[in-house]
Amino acid sequence: MPLHALIIFVKNPIEGNVKTRIAKTTGHARAVEIYRELLEYTRSVAEALPAHSLTRTVYYGDFINENDLWNGWNKALQPQGNLGERMKQAFREQLAAGHERVVIIGSDCLDLQPRHLEEAFEKLATYDVVLGPSTDGGYYLLGMNRLHEVLFDNMPWSQPELMQKTQAAIDSQNLSYALLEPLTDIDEWEDYQAAKAAAAPHKST
Numbered sequence: 385m386p387l388h389a390l391i392i393f394v395k396n397p398i399e400g401n402v403k404t405r406i407a408k409t410t411g412h413a414r415a416v417e418i419y420r421e422l423l424e425y426t427r428s429v430a431e432a433l434p435a436h437s438l439t440r441t442v443y444y445g446d447f448i449n450e451n452d453l454w455n456g457w458n459k460a461l462q463p464q465g466n467l468g469e470r471m472k473q474a475f476r477e478q479l480a481a482g483h484e485r486v487v488i489i490g491s492d493c494l495d496l497q498p499r500h501l502e503e504a505f506e507k508l509a510t511y512d513v514v515l516g517p518s519t520d521g522g523y524y525l526l527g528m529n530r531l532h533e534v535l536f537d538n539m540p541w542s543q544p545e546l547m548q549k550t551q552a553a554i555d556s557q558n559l560s561y562a563l564l565e566p567l568t569d570i571d572e573w574e575d576y577q578a579a580k581a582a583a584a585p586h587k588s589t
Contacts, residue, residue, distance in 0.1 A: 388438035388505050389483035390430055391474050393462065394423060394454075394491045395445040409573040418576055419491075426491040427453055432498035438505070439483060443474055468536035475531050487514070487527035494579040495567040496524065507562040513554055515547070516564040522546040524567050532557060 395402050397419050399412040407415035430440055441458040448459050460477075462470045471488060478486045485508040487501065500516060504527045507514040513532065516525030521544030526535070534553045540546050554561050570576050 386436065386438045387482075387484040389478040389481070389486045390433070390438050390440045390501065391478060391486065391488040392426060392430060392440070392442045392491060393445070393471070393474070393488065394426075394442055395419070396447060396449065397423065398446070401446070403570075405571055406573045406576065418570070422494065422570060423491050424453060425494055426489070426496065429496050429498055430489075430501065433501055439478070439481075441474075441478070443470075467541045468539050471526070472531070472533060472536040475528065479531055485509075485527065485529050487525060489516075489525050490569070492569040492571065493518075493524045493567050494570055494576075494583065500525065500564055500567070503564060507564075510560075511562040512559040513561040514564065515550065515561060517547050517566045519566055519568045520544060520571065521548070522569070523550065524569055525564060532559060 397416050399416050400407075402419040403415040406418060410418070439458065441460055442454045443460045443462045445462050448461050460474075463473045465473075474488065475486055485505050487504045487508075489496065489501075504514045504516065504525055508527050508529045512528065512530075513535070514525070514527040515523050518524045522542070523546065528535075532554075534557055535550055539549055539553075551561070568575055568579065570579060
């Protein structure tokens with residue numbers, strides 16, 4: 385069994401349930417299209433890593449879709465509770481299965497590259513925790529090699545002080561941690577426009 389595990393938390397792409405802040409500008413139908421694009425991009429990044437080296441599991445927010453773009457992956461349902469409780473249980477499951485390094489990401493970042501995932505797993509050889517800071521004050525990636533419940537309890541989820549509070553919790557336990565490159569999550573229409581504009585010059589003509 386691979387010693388590394390990648391968790392991806394996703395929402396089911398249902399109108400009115402995803403990218404609601406983008407929908408205020410574009411409408412819900414377009415917001416779902418954008419979210420589907422994010423899902424497909426996230427999968428392509430994750431699948432660039434060697435399949436033999438890690439277990440990949442997608443955790444759905446609402447229900448397990450038996451036939452979608454995640455076919456071929458392990459599929460699971462996020463448990464009840466706030467984001468911290470759901471993430472904690474996912475880590476617990478993957479570590480209990482025997483994986484020695486576990487990394488979780490969402491499906492909201494068009495800046496994410498395979499090298500960020502590779503670096504995260506590499507850092508876990510020497511650090512207790514690895515974090516990928518997002519420019520809104522949260523994080524797009526969290527990795528650990530054993531469960532540190534303090535990182536999930538009483539945290540300000542979806543608030544700009546999340547990263548700061550997480551670092552304080554790490555320090556309180558005298559844990560070592562590494563930081564990856566800061567990236568931007570796609571939460572607002574302007575985020576999406578900026579990400580697409582930044583990618584455009586790199587496309588071949």
